[in-house]
Amino acid sequence: MNLPLLEIESVKVHFARRSSCIRAVDGVDLSLAEGEVLGLVGESGCGKTTLARAVMRLTPLTAGRIRFEGKDLASLTRRAMNRFRPRLQMIFQDPYSSLNPRMTVYDTLAEPLRVHGRMVRREVVGRVAQLMEQVGLARRFARKYPHEFSGGQRQRIAIARALALEPRLVIADEPVSALDVSVQAQILNLLTDLIRAHGLALILVSHDLAVVRHLSHRVAVMHMGRIVEMGTTATLFDEPRHPYTRTLLEATPVLDPMRARANLLRNT
Numbered sequence: 001m002n003l004p005l006l007e008i009e010s011v012k013v014h015f016a017r018r019s020s021c022i023r024a025v026d027g028v029d030l031s032l033a034e035g036e037v038l039g040l041v042g043e044s045g046c047g048k049t050t051l052a053r054a055v056m057r058l059t060p061l062t063a064g065r066i067r068f069e070g071k072d073l074a075s076l077t078r079r080a081m082n083r084f085r086p087r088l089q090m091i092f093q094d095p096y097s098s099l100n101p102r103m104t105v106y107d108t109l110a111e112p113l114r115v116h117g118r119m120v121r122r123e124v125v126g127r128v129a130q131l132m133e134q135v136g137l138a139r140r141f142a143r144k145y146p147h148e149f150s151g152g153q154r155q156r157i158a159i160a161r162a163l164a165l166e167p168r169l170v171i172a173d174e175p176v177s178a179l180d181v182s183v184q185a186q187i188l189n190l191l192t193d194l195i196r197a198h199g200l201a202l203i204l205v206s207h208d209l210a211v212v213r214h215l216s217h218r219v220a221v222m223h224m225g226r227i228v229e230m231g232t233t234a235t236l237f238d239e240p241r242h243p244y245t246r247t248l249l250e251a252t253p254v255l256d257p258m259r260a261r262a263n264l265l266r267n268t
Contacts, residue, residue, distance in 0.1 A: 003070055005169060005201050006032040006055070011064035013050050024050040026225035028064075034168065037195060037202045039216030039233070041209065041248070047225040048205050052171045055203070056090050057081060068169070086116055086165035093174040095154035099146040105132070105157055106142040112164045131160040134197075135190060152183035159190065163198070173205045188214060209252050213237055221245045 013025040025047045032038050040048045053059040055066055057073055066073045068088060076084060092098040099108060109128045113119050119127060129139050135156040146154055155175065162170055172191070176184040192215060195202055206212050212219055213233055220230040221244065229242040240246045 004031040005034045005036075005069065006030070006203075007065075007067040008051075008055070009065045009067070011051065011054060011066060012062040013047070013054050013059055014062040023225045025054065028222075028225075028227055030220060030227065030230075032169070032201055032203065034201055035195075035199045036218065037204060037216045039212035039219040040203055040205045040222060041207060041212050041219060042222035043207065043248075046222045048222045049173055051222070052090070052173050052203065052205050055171060056088065086112070087168045089162040089165070089167040089170050091155075091158055091162050091170060091172040091175050094178050095151050095158055096146075096178070098158050099154060101146050104143050104145055105137070108146075108157060109160055109164055112161065116165060127164070131164055134163065134194065135160045150183070151179050152187060155179065155187055156190065159187075159194070163194065166198070167200070169201045169203070171203045171205065174207070175204075176211060177206070177208065184211070191215065209237075209249065221248065 008028055008030040011025055011028045012023070015022040015024060028047075028051060030038070040051070042048050050059055054061055055068075055073075061074055068084075071084070073081070073084075103111070106128055109131050110124050113124050113127060128142065132139055132142065137153065137156055137160070141149075141153075146157070149157070159175075175191070176187050179187060188211060191202070194200065195215075202215070204212060204215055216233050218231065219233050219236045220227050221236070221242065222228070223244045229236065229240065229245045236245065237249070240249055
């Protein structure tokens, strides 16, 4: 039997605030198979972004264990984690702040290839062109800077950067929430195509139930730092069991708007 690609066991992330303790993540267990898309949903402040950052080792754990490819990430030295990091990448929420304004598209995409020393210059040039093509950006844009692009185009650049080192797992933290609805559809279709083409595993962090329903195989509902319900996408949306899950679904116009979004996604 194949081991899960990612295993999250009893993970806690607590923050001390003066005389109190904020339990941002308070005992989470999750697993993710290779090539699987897991939607992580919940209201703002529920802990889903903190959990995502903990997986990336951008936020330290208070307790618990995170294993990726069978290795305990918390036990890795900085040097070992740097060697490991190409297989584990993140797409951030805001395409306006996640890109260095002083770097061209070419430099943004070439940087991870240079840092990890995988290619000579000629190979880097070819790989950058390939990445731009994969995310639907013309090669002539390679020497432009982030301020010269729309929000959707910037997010395409961020996606290309995340794919540069051919990761096995990508974490996308609200990847379309800062974009117009029509642009959201284009980016979601792009992610769908890339997941299929590369066999990527994806954790999709989102408060948008339509987005999660469109992309995910399974959904985990997070509330006050805990996973309160998890199941296949169809089961969770059609037969929610936990009161909080039902509240989320009832508070969100998930019928006609979701159908309209789905049509938009199919036709874009």
